[in-house]
Amino acid sequence: xxxxxxxxxxxxxxxxxxxxxxxxxxxxxxxxxxxxxxxxxxxxxxxxxxxxxxxxxxxxxxxxxxxxxxxxxxxxxxxxxxxxxxxxxxxxxxxxxxxxxxxxxxxxxxxxxxxxxxxxxxxxxxxxxxxxxxxxxxxxxxxxxxxxxxxxxxxxxxxxxxxxxxxxxxxxxxxxxxxxxxxxxxxxxxxxxxxxxxxxxxxxxxxxxxxxxxxxxxxxxxxxxxxxxxxxxxxxxxxxxxxxxxxxxxxxxxxxxxxxxxxxxxxxxxxxxxxxxxxxxxxxxxxxxxxxxxxxxxxxxxxxxxxxxxxxxxxxxxxx
Amino acid sequence: xxxxxxxxxxxxxxxxxxxxxxxxxxxxxxxxxxxxxxxxxxxxxxxxxxxxxxxxxxxxxxxxxxxxxxxxxxxxxxxxxxxxxxxxxxxxxxxxxxxxxxxxxxxxxxxxxxxxxxxxxxxxxxxxxxxxxxxxxxxxxxxxxxxxxxxxxxxxxxxxxxxxxxxxxxxxxxxxxxxxxxxxxxxxxxxxxxxxxxxxxxxxxxxxxxxxxxxxxxxxxxxxxxxxxxxxxxxxxxxxxxxxxxxxxxxxxxxxxxxxxxxxxxxxxxxxxxxxxxxxxxxxxxxxxxxxxxxxxxxxxxxxxxxxxxxxxxxxxxxxxxxxxxxxxxxxxxxxxxxxxxxxxxxxxxxxxxxxxxxxxxxxxxxxxxxxxxxxxxxxxxxxxxxxxxxxxxxxxxxxxxxxxxxxxxxxxxxxxxxxxxxxxxxxxxxxxxxxxxxxxxxxxxxxxxxxxxxxxxxxxxxxxxxxxxxxxxxxxxxxxxxxxxxxxxxxxxxxxxxxxxxxxxxxxxxxxxxxxxxxxxxxxxxxxxxxxxxxxxxxxxxxxxxxxxxx
Numbered sequence: 022x023x024x025x026x027x028x029x030x031x032x033x034x035x036x037x038x039x040x041x042x043x044x045x046x047x048x049x050x051x052x053x054x055x056x057x058x059x060x061x062x063x064x065x066x067x068x069x070x071x072x073x074x075x076x077x078x079x080x081x082x083x084x085x086x087x088x089x090x091x092x093x094x095x096x097x098x099x100x101x102x103x104x105x106x107x108x109x110x111x112x113x114x115x116x117x118x119x120x121x122x123x124x125x126x127x128x129x130x131x132x133x134x135x136x137x138x139x140x141x142x143x144x145x146x147x148x149x150x151x152x153x154x155x156x157x158x159x160x161x162x163x164x165x166x167x168x169x170x171x172x173x174x175x176x177x178x179x180x181x182x183x184x185x186x187x188x189x190x191x192x193x194x195x196x197x198x199x200x201x202x203x204x205x206x207x208x209x210x211x212x213x214x215x216x217x218x219x220x221x222x223x224x225x226x227x228x229x230x231x232x233x234x235x236x237x238x239x240x241x242x243x244x245x246x247x248x249x250x251x252x253x254x255x256x257x258x259x260x261x262x263x264x265x266x267x268x269x270x271x272x273x274x275x276x277x278x279x280x281x282x283x284x285x286x287x288x289x290x291x292x293x294x295x296x297x298x299x300x301x302x303x304x305x306x307x308x309x310x311x312x313x314x315x316x317x318x319x320x321x322x323x324x325x326x327x328x329x330x331x332x333x334x335x336x337x338x339x340x341x
Numbered sequence: 342x343x344x345x346x347x348x349x350x351x352x353x354x355x356x357x358x359x360x361x362x363x364x365x366x367x368x369x370x371x372x373x374x375x376x377x378x379x380x381x382x383x384x385x386x387x388x389x390x391x392x393x394x395x396x397x398x399x400x401x402x403x404x405x406x407x408x409x410x411x412x413x414x415x416x417x418x419x420x421x422x423x424x425x426x427x428x429x430x431x432x433x434x435x436x437x438x439x440x441x442x443x444x445x446x447x448x449x450x451x452x453x454x455x456x457x458x459x460x461x462x463x464x465x466x467x468x469x470x471x472x473x474x475x476x477x478x479x480x481x482x483x484x485x486x487x488x489x490x491x492x493x494x495x496x497x498x499x500x501x502x503x504x505x506x507x508x509x510x511x512x513x514x515x516x517x518x519x520x521x522x523x524x525x526x527x528x529x530x531x532x533x534x535x536x537x538x539x540x541x542x543x544x545x546x547x548x549x550x551x552x553x554x555x556x557x558x559x560x561x562x563x564x565x566x567x568x569x570x571x572x573x574x575x576x577x578x579x580x581x582x583x584x585x586x587x588x589x590x591x592x593x594x595x596x597x598x599x600x601x602x603x604x605x606x607x608x609x610x611x612x613x614x615x616x617x618x619x620x621x622x623x624x625x626x627x628x629x630x631x632x633x634x635x636x637x638x639x640x641x642x643x644x645x646x647x648x649x650x651x652x653x654x655x656x657x658x659x660x661x662x663x664x665x666x667x668x669x670x671x672x673x674x675x676x677x678x679x680x681x682x683x684x685x686x687x688x689x690x691x692x693x694x695x696x697x698x699x700x701x702x703x704x705x706x707x708x709x710x711x712x713x714x715x716x717x718x719x720x721x722x723x724x725x726x727x728x729x730x731x732x733x734x735x736x737x738x739x740x741x742x743x744x745x746x747x748x749x750x751x752x753x754x755x756x757x758x759x760x761x762x763x764x765x766x767x768x769x770x771x772x773x774x775x776x777x778x779x780x781x782x783x784x785x786x787x788x789x790x791x792x793x794x795x796x797x798x799x800x801x802x803x804x805x806x807x808x809x810x811x812x813x814x815x816x817x818x819x820x821x822x823x824x825x826x827x828x829x830x831x832x833x834x835x836x837x838x839x840x841x842x843x844x845x846x847x848x849x850x851x852x853x854x855x856x857x858x859x860x861x862x863x864x865x866x867x868x869x870x871x872x873x874x875x876x877x878x879x880x881x882x883x884x885x886x887x888x889x890x891x892x893x
Contacts (some may be wrong), residue, residue: 073668078673081619096741258759259744272593272616
């Protein structure tokens with residue numbers, strides 16, 4: 022990694038923009054973030070207002086068309102507007118949950134690897150224990166105990182509680198190998214304090230891993246959040262988010278398929294986009310390895326669970 | 342019946358346009374054939390088949406096939422007639438003594454003949470506090486002489502229930518009760534044999550023995566319950582040889598199975614969910630197979646009169662002018678009619694187009710509501726506190742109905758937070774005093790008499806119940822109770838109905854413990870091989886009229 026950070030960012034961008042799929046993914050996410058951020062000032066209908074007067078007498082949801090671009094739900098609410106507002110929640114939880122997981126994971130992984138011995142032993146065994154929990158079951162129990170089903174921060178924290186473990190393992194692996202590199206030994210032998218070595222010499226080398234894993238982690242967090250909402254312990258009505266929209270729409274699958282298709286598509290595209298970006302970043306950061314679309318798709322369909330449970334993820338294997 | 346499985350799911354319910362809505366039976370003119378198996382998809386397992394305990398429509402659907410009582414409704418009407426009784430009882434001139442003569446030769450499925458002793462045993466067991474049934478201490482059986490001493494343990498039996506001879510039973514009341522015959526026809530009045538209870542130990546709930554057209558063959562909890570035709574049934578035998586209740590099938594899957602010929606009925610005791618109703622009512626095969634009948638229910642917002650801010654009558658009156666009842670009905674696909682009172686059509690004495698507050702066609706009067714809130718002291722400087730709306734969450738329809746209410750109150754500046762709970766949790770928090778301020782409730786008739794919409798849900802006696810009570814507003818008005826007592830004993834039916842209308846005026850036009858909203862139309866559908874399936878005005882499911890052709 023170059024010492025000139027502006028130069029390295031430029032170099033990264035030059036390599037990254039060769040990754041077509043990753044660029045498409047980036048474009049999609051940027052657009053989505055802009056829409057989500059500016060939702061309150063965009064000319065959208067109130068996502069929670071039911072236009073009952075527009076519904077036919079039998080209460081059938083309105084099909085996509087000139088009245089509602091993407092149709093309405095059985096309460097006469099605008100699906101398009103609900104999707105955009107739902108993006109706010111899904112993205113917010115995705116970023117926050119993943120941010121928390123990264124912070125905890127990096128700290129635990131670095132400390133365990135750098136100090137080794139019993140510190141490593143205790144921290145990594147604890148990590149193993151956390152990994153052994155069935156994520157969904159435990160999330161449901163936790164949210165039920167906290168009685169905070171509708172609170173987005175609580176949901177994000179619960180998701181983070183399980184996903185920091187994967188980050189911790191990967192970071193530990195990185196630090197373990199870095200520890201043996203000459204320049205770290207040089208820093209240590211010239212009397213560098215642990216804090217100095219960690220922050221000035223080790224952490225900068227972790228950046229590529231953190232960036233790549235962080236991007237995949239967002240995708241994982243978003244799909245987990247959708248699952249929690251789908252089974253009814255995520256956000257509470259009338260707030261809209263994608264998982265809950267799919268859940269509410271499922272009984273209308275044959276009658277009003279748009280209620281399931283559009284939010285389902287949003288989850289799919291968003292998660293796919295983050296995976297593409299992450300794949301592109303990995304290649305840009307480490308040009309020796311070429312991306313395989315197969316790998317992206319594999320990572321996507323396996324979701325977070327496989328990444329969490331498999332100690333040899335592509336990221337770790339390649340960066341180590 | 343308060344909100345049980347039926348009412349809960351009747352969230353997905355809807356109404357009334359009465360006969361105008363069309364047929365209440367789906368059958369053809371073919372001659373009935375005997376034999377075959379009927380497959381019914383159910384979501385939840387049955388809680389119990391002990392008639393002393395069960396108070397939900399799932400259980401009643403099966404109990405009605407296994408047991409009999411003294412009286413029953415004739416055919417698919419609300420007209421009472423004799424069942425195990427040989428004829429209607431003779432009632433003394435003071436209206437307090439009922440004498441029943443029993444049929445000879447009615448046998449339990451274990452082969453023993455039913456006698457008057459079995460009824461005395463069944464009634465006393467049902468009311469015994471040890472049985473922990475819902476009738477104990479309640480209003481329905483309260484007028485039977487000697488129940489108070491029996492409840493308190495002073496007496497070992499109920500003095501008002503007398504066995505004169507093996508075929509003659511006398512029941513004495515402390516005061517006349519015009520709905521007592523209806524009470525006797527409820528499943529709590531079913532007869533069971535003592536030896537079966539003894540043999541089952543503590544688990545009679547899973548080992549029922551009765552006199553009905555079917556007997557329980559097997560019951561694998563959570564999976565399958567099988568009824569077989571009872572060869573020794575004293576009445577007209579059923580057409581079906583067997584009825585299989587497949588448990589654990591949710592509505593969505595159930596209706597798909599029905600369309601593919603793998604199920605004949607899907608949760609027949611509850612209303613069809615909105616999505617399936619709309620879908621099947623345009624399906625060429627099934628649209629003519631949808632049967633409809635008034636549910637005889639009332640859906641309302643209960644406001645706890647002991648909890649702020651609903652202790653203020655002006656607030657309760659204002660709330661009565663806010664809900665857009667037309668929207669609620671739209672969410673229910675038009676399967677309902679606006680109801681501003683406390684009685685449901687077609688209950689005797691029901692007042693059509695009742696509108697004591699002069700609400701508009703949607704059931705609102707927003708300007709007046711705002712004025713009342715101002716009068717109650719709320720305004721920009723003292724905003725109305727946000728309220729939780731507690732409701733039972735059974736499917737997407739529940740959330741949709743509650744969301745519509747939330748929007749209505751937003752228009753008068755009141756914030757409503759939605760609090761959807763599981764059904765048992767909902768019953769728990771709304772049935773306890775001073776626990777829930779505002780809830781989305783429903784009441785479905787137990788029997789076709791207007792007293793059923795007052796005694797258990799609007800009287801002081803009902804307000805004193807401390808757990809699982811039906812009076813969710815904990816409303817108590819002595820004047821109303823006096824009128825109710827008077828009506829219970831009034832033998833002139835026209836005068837009696839007038840008294841019930843007076844009570845309705847007190848509740849819906851003066852005290853406002855509820856925001857009455859709508860009554861629903863029950864809809865159900867059957868597979869093409871099913872014939873003679875009809876909705877009963879009282880019973881959640883009647884199996885004896887059904888026959889099947891083809892299939893297994």
